[in-house]
Amino acid sequence: MKHLFLGSLRSKQTVIISIISLVLFVSVISFVLYQGTKKSVTLDANGETIEVITHAKTVEQLLQEQNIDVEEHDKISPSLNTKIVNGIAISWEQGKEVTISVDGNRSKVWTTETQVKDILKEANIEVSEYDLLAQGLDTEIGADNKIDIQKAFQVSLVDGVNKRQVWSTSTTVANFLKQQGIQLNEFEHVENYNLKDVLTPESKITIVRVEKVIDVVEESLDFAIRKEQDASLQEGKEKVVTEGQKGLRTKTYEIIKENGKVVAKKLKSKNIVKEPQNQVVAVGTKTIVHNMASTDNIASTDSIPNTASKDSIGSKSTVLLGSTEPVSGSEFYVIATAYTPYCKGCTGTSATGINLRLNPEMKAIAVDPSVIKLGSKVWVEGYGTAVAVDTGGAIKGNKIDILVQTEIQAINWGVKRVRIKVLN
Incomplete structure (x- = not known):
């Protein structure tokens, strides 16, 4: 009996091993067959390229596998119902909403383009060489997805006796003059306008040249x-x-x-x-x-x-006027800049206690007292005879600051190397 039981046990073990071997064999074959039916796909998702091995049957199924939600304004190539074949290349560009402002009038467009010029072309918006854009045409749109445009218009410019038509955008009169390379001396002005006024298409800029x-x-x-x-x-x-x-x-x-x-x-x-x-x-x-x-x-x-x-x-x-140069005096060269009594943070009162705003006709300069004593009369080339009544944090050594009444006069003066004579 003992031998019969052992023989029966060995027979059962053989059967079990055979079954396990068969299952493993089938599993391996199935896995090989399953892997063999997968297809290799190249996916470009918003500029990032990846290789994908998939059993998806269509482009739509593949994108779903990659957790990509396709919206109405997205661009897909090839189409969603295209069948997947081995080696296919798929491109997905996500659409974005862009706000375009033209002279303050806003409109919104959906696009997959990234460069400003391509977005404007797609939106049928033409831009001339005189128009003002916050970004360059050949640049990528910013993260705020906004494009600001100021359309240029023609302005009638009368400069003394010379007349011409020029292009401009809605900017201040001061900036317009700077763009046109026009400088005003202390006696000249623009008729009927302040320098801070904003230009419009109806503007006519008339400059009175004064000598x-x-x-x-x-x-x-x-x-x-x-x-x-x-x-x-x-x-x-x-x-x-x-x-x-x-x-x-x-x-x-x-x-x-x-x-x-x-x-x-x-x-x-x-x-x-x-x-x-x-x-x-x-x-x-x-x-x-x-x-x-x-x-x-x-x-x-x-x-x-x-x-x-x-x-x-x-x-x-x-x-x-003012070109007469004194015969005598201590003469040397300095670097000369200009300031006004109305600058930001200025009190209008000089270091010697003079209210410069109440004395608009006064010719005065700021000096380094270790070089030029306060109260000295100083002839300045291109400015005339002035009194040293002020100082300044940046006025050190052979530097002076001449007093003018307007910001445009200060800008027009700039930074100059001039000859001076200390008269007393």
């Missing part, structure tokens, strides 16, 4: 005639003893021209350059008496006519 000059006119002065009695000269006869000489006088005028036309002329001073020399004329008083032993002396008086000077136009010479 302030000194005109020196030379005039001749007539000489007077002085008559003297001459007893040796027969009565009724006259003789020029000393020839008269005309004198010379200069008149200095301050002239203001707007766009080349004189609008004001003011006499500033008169100066006698050469005094006239009187002409001396001898007048005879000698009387001849016939048949008499003596000769009566006949008294006569000198007669000096009242001669008024007549104006006559002589030669002219013209010099720019």
Whole structure:
């Protein structure tokens, strides 16, 4: 009995082993067959490329396997119902909503494009070379998905006597002048506009060019005639003893021209350059008496006519206002910048206690007191004679800051190397 039981046990073990071997064999074969039916796919998802091994039958199933939710505005290539074949390349670009603002008017578009120019082309929005964009056409759109455009318009520009049409966007008058490379001196202005005003398509910018000059006119002065009695000269006869000489006088005028036309002329001073020399004329008083032993002396008086000077136009010479340079003074070069009493953080009061805002006509400079003493009179090339009344944190060594009244004047001055003379 014992041998029969052992023989039966061995027989059962053999059967079990055979069954397990068969199951393993079938499993391996099934796995091999299953793996063999998978297909290799290249997937480009928003610019990131990956290789995928899949049993998906269509492009849609593959994207679902990759947890990609396809929206209405996404771009899929090939289409969702395309059958998967080995080696197929699939591209998915996710659509995004972009806000386009044109002169403040906003519109929204869906797109899969990334460059600004491609998005605008897709939205049928044309941009000219004069339009202003927050981003360049060849740049990628920012993370905020916004494009801002200011459309350019033509502005009538009258610069003195020159007229032309120019392109501009809605910017301030000050920025417009800077874009056009136009500088104003301290006397010039824009008609009917402040520099902070914003341009519109109806704007007409008229610049009044102002020139302030000194005109020196030379005039001749007539000489007077002085008559003297001459007893040796027969009565009724006259003789020029000393020839008269005309004198010379200069008149200095301050002239203001707007766009080349004189609008004001003011006499500033008169100066006698050469005094006239009187002409001396001898007048005879000698009387001849016939048949008499003596000769009566006949008294006569000198007669000096009242001669008024007549104006006559002589030669002219013209010099720019403030260009007169003092003869003497301690001379050296400095770096000169400009400031206004209205700058941000400024009180308008100088270091010496002068309210610069209440003295708009004053010419003043900020200095380093170790170089130029406060209170000194200083002639500055291109500015004129000023008083050192102020200091500044950046004004150290051979540096000065000239006082002007407006920001545009300060910008126009810039940074210059100028010659100065300390007069006291």
